[in-house]
Amino acid sequence: xxxxxxxxxxxxxxxxxxxxxxxxxxxxxxxxxxxxxxxxxxxxxxxxxxxxxxxxxxxxxxxxxxxxxxxxxxxxxxxxxxxxxxxxxxxxxxxxxxxxxxxxxxxxxxxxxxxxxxxxxxxxxxxxxxxxxxxxxxxxxxxxxxxxxxxxxxxxxxxxxxxxxxxxxxxxxxxxxxxxxxxxxxxxxxxxxxxxxxxxxxxxxxxxxxxxxxxxxx
Numbered sequence: 001x002x003x004x005x006x007x008x009x010x011x012x013x014x015x016x017x018x019x020x021x022x023x024x025x026x027x028x029x030x031x032x033x034x035x036x037x038x039x040x041x042x043x044x045x046x047x048x049x050x051x052x053x054x055x056x057x058x059x060x061x062x063x064x065x066x067x068x069x070x071x072x073x074x075x076x077x078x079x080x081x082x083x084x085x086x087x088x089x090x091x092x093x094x095x096x097x098x099x100x101x102x103x104x105x106x107x108x109x110x111x112x113x114x115x116x117x118x119x120x121x122x123x124x125x126x127x128x129x130x131x132x133x134x135x136x137x138x139x140x141x142x143x144x145x146x147x148x149x150x151x152x153x154x155x156x157x158x159x160x161x162x163x164x165x166x167x168x169x170x171x172x173x174x175x176x177x178x179x180x181x182x183x184x185x186x187x188x189x190x191x192x193x194x195x196x197x198x199x200x201x202x203x204x205x206x207x208x209x210x211x212x213x214x215x216x217x218x
Contacts, residue, residue: 025051030059031059036064041056047107052218083118084119088123091124105128113134116133133159138167138169141171142170153186157188179213
């Protein structure tokens with residue numbers, strides 16, 4: 001089987017890996033705290049193989065933190081205006097390569113899930129697939145233009161309580177669609193392979209559900 005390969009692209013100061021697709025669906029993909037690594041590249045490749053266009057943004061400008069401490073330092077250095085500028089650049093990149101009826105949304109994991117959600121609350125994005133990521137101010141969901149798909153682990157002591165205590169009440173208040181999938185015995189970052197918290201069954205089911213979400217925009 002041929003593996004989809006990303007092509008380096010630059011929009012303003014931001015670097016992307018761009019993956020071609022065969023449908024009207026485009027995904028602006030945001031990496032975890034470890035940067036744009038092989039894991040995120042594999043996600044982008046699989047999305048491309050499924051027919052989606054993908055722009056994977058490099059918010060850490062080529063840096064690949066080896067520890068959580070390094071990753072948190074990189075995240076804290078990012079200002080919101082920079083993050084939104086990078087996501088807007090990725091949106092423009094995809095729209096420039098896709099057909100005129102393109103439907104572009106965001107997707108991310110952990111830190112990237114929260115930033116993907118931030119983008120969906122702020123920019124003209126058609127959907128958001130958020131794997132266990134949060135935003136500080138849940139009231140910002142008022143700006144959503146499309147549905148959120150939220151993947152949660154029951155053993156995630158930070159993001160899961162936030163989702164039920166803050167995000168869902170705000171989504172109810174502003175009449176926004178949130179499809180919540182809560183996986184039992186799953187920890188934070190359960191989708192990421194090759195780490196102790198990886199849950200293969202939850203990861204497989206969540207991925208299949210995400211592909212079904214994306215199929216609505218193809």
